[in-house]
Amino acid sequence: MNTRTNERVRCLIIGSGPAGYTAAIYATRANLSPVLYEGMQPGGQLTSTTHVENFPGHPDPIMGVQLMDNLKQQASRLGADLRSGIATGADLSQSPYRVIINEEICMEADTLIIATGASAKYLGLPDEQKYAGSGVSACATCDGFFYRKKVVAVVGGGDTACEEAIYLASLASKVYMIVRKNKLRASMVMQDRVFHNPRIEILFEHNTVGLFGEQALEGARLLKRQGMPDEEEVSIAIDGFFLAIGHTPNSGIFREWLATDEAGYILTDPNSPRTGLPGVFAAGDVADSRYRQAITAAASGCKAAMEADRYLLSV
Ligand code: NDP
Numbered sequence: 001m002n003t004r005t006n007e008r009v010r011c012l013i014i015g016s017g018p019a020g021y022t023a024a025i026y027a028t029r030a031n032l033s034p035v036l037y038e039g040m041q042p043g044g045q046l047t048s049t050t051h052v053e054n055f056p057g058h059p060d061p062i063m064g065v066q067l068m069d070n071l072k073q074q075a076s077r078l079g080a081d082l083r084s085g086i087a088t089g090a091d092l093s094q095s096p097y098r099v100i101i102n103e104e105i106c107m108e109a110d111t112l113i114i115a116t117g118a119s120a121k122y123l124g125l126p127d128e129q130k131y132a133g134s135g136v137s138a139c140a141t142c143d144g145f146f147y148r149k150k151v152v153a154v155v156g157g158g159d160t161a162c163e164e165a166i167y168l169a170s171l172a173s174k175v176y177m178i179v180r181k182n183k184l185r186a187s188m189v190m191q192d193r194v195f196h197n198p199r200i201e202i203l204f205e206h207n208t209v210g211l212f213g214e215q216a217l218e219g220a221r222l223l224k225r226q227g228m229p230d231e232e233e234v235s236i237a238i239d240g241f242f243l244a245i246g247h248t249p250n251s252g253i254f255r256e257w258l259a260t261d262e263a264g265y266i267l268t269d270p271n272s273p274r275t276g277l278p279g280v281f282a283a284g285d286v287a288d289s290r291y292r293q294a295i296t297a298a299a300s301g302c303k304a305a306m307e308a309d310r311y312l313l314s315v
Contacts, residue, residue, distance in 0.1 A: 008108040009035045011308050012099060014087045015115035015250075017044025018294040019284025019301035021071035023113045024080035026305030032111070032312065034305075036075070037085040037101055040250070043068035044117050045285070046294055049142045050133050055294050064142075067294075087116070092257035092277055110315075111279045111308035114266065115301055116250035118285040118292070122243055123155065127211035131241070135217025138243040140164035141293065147172045152240035153220060155208060157181060161244035162190035168242065169199040176236055177202045178222065206234070208241075217241060249286045258282070265289045273304040279311045 011027045013020050016038040027034035041047065046064035053061045062070075076082055089100035096108040120138035122128050128136050137143040140154070144167055152172045154165045157179035169175045177194065182204045184191050194200050203222065210221040212235075220241060224232045249264045258275050259267040266282035268274055273281040281304035284297035 005105045006108060007035075007105070008096060008110075009033065010109070010312060011035070011111045011113065011305070012097075012107050012109035013037070013113040013115060014099060015039045015044065015117055015284065015286070016042050016072070016082070017046065017068070017115060017117045017284055017297055018071065019117070019286075019297040019304070020044070020113070020115035021068070021075045022298040022301030023115060023283055023305040023308075024075040024082070024301075025071075025078055026302050027113075027308060028075065028078040028080045030305060030309040032305070032309060033079075033081070034113075035081045035083065035107065037083050037087060037099075037107075039116055040086055041117075041119075042084065043072070045120070045139075046142075049137065049139060051146070052142065052294070053145060054141065087253060090253045090257065092254065092280060095279060097277075097280060111311055112281070113273075113301070113304045113308060114251070114254055114275075114280070114282045114286055115284045115297075115304070116286045117297075118247040118249040118265075118289075120243060121246045121248060123208060123245070125208065125210065128241075128243075131211055131213065131217045134215070135213065135239065136211070136241045136243070139292075140167050140242050140244075143240070143242075144168050144171050147240040149173050150239040151237060152176070152242060153178055153236065153238045154242045154244050156244035156246070157184040157186060158244070158246065159186045159190050160246070162186040162194045164242055164244045165194055165200050166190075166197060168240075169197050172240070173199065175200045176238065178206050178208055178220075179204050180207050181205065203236075209233075211241060247285070247289070247292070249289070251282075251286050261289070263289060272307065273300050274307055279308070279315075281307055 011032040011034040051061035283300040
């Protein structure tokens, strides 16, 4: 590794979502003098959502950006060393573990907390950016509440899409599922639930090609049986457009050293952020394909810092 600087720390945290900042708060209070690198999207996924109503301790809705800024300030006030920088490489072959920042700084760490999160996949339409925060979302649990008695669409045919559609159907007046194949990929039990939900209409063999609306989202343009001789363009009027086509865990640089599942989520001990390497912990969405909530990420960040403290006391 061709790096210019070497620095040794007791606790290195990579990522600045709820898991990373909570780990920093706990690690600082445990006198581990943590250094946290913010990563690709400072503040994490919550910075791309609007109102957050389900993070305990906030009786009124709080903007995702504000919540993350509060966490950052809390970690900073306690003394955590928060830095901007992206982890671009890692060598976890031995302790101290080495993480390369911005391809030039080599951080050597006695304990490493990986809290790099996951990124929701988008279709790649320019309109998704245009209506981000005003109709387009990748998290029904976060944003569904704002679509009470409205019409929404969920893109995808997997378990997540079914779960999101069922959740949204408990709030919205109607939920379209936009599915590119002629069948769902979800488990049979989830398929059964969406098929029997009167508020859910499944549009099989439809692909989204555009979104429209004056200020906020008003509808989506779809192609039915795209590329077939009987291809047809249809429009649906919707207030919300939810992506549920999967997430990508940001575990790339660590996969050589740590066990992951097929999708790349880092595998940890049950109910613990411990990985297969002593002193290396994975917290938040990078190790959680199931819950993916800010509060569960924060909880695992707390556990990771406590485990790091215990580990340092034991060596
Ligand atoms: P999946 O990969 O299972 O499903 C993704 C869905 O999105 C598929 O229907 C896929 O279509 C569709 N899709 C992907 N890309 C596009 C695209 N560009 N345009 C349109 N559609 C697209 O992801 P999930 O997030 O649903 O699930 C991930 C894992 O987590 C799975 O193993 C799942 O079983 C599990 N899970 C389990 C839950 C539970 O047990 N309660 C809840 C949620 C998830 P196609 O089928 O055509 O490829």
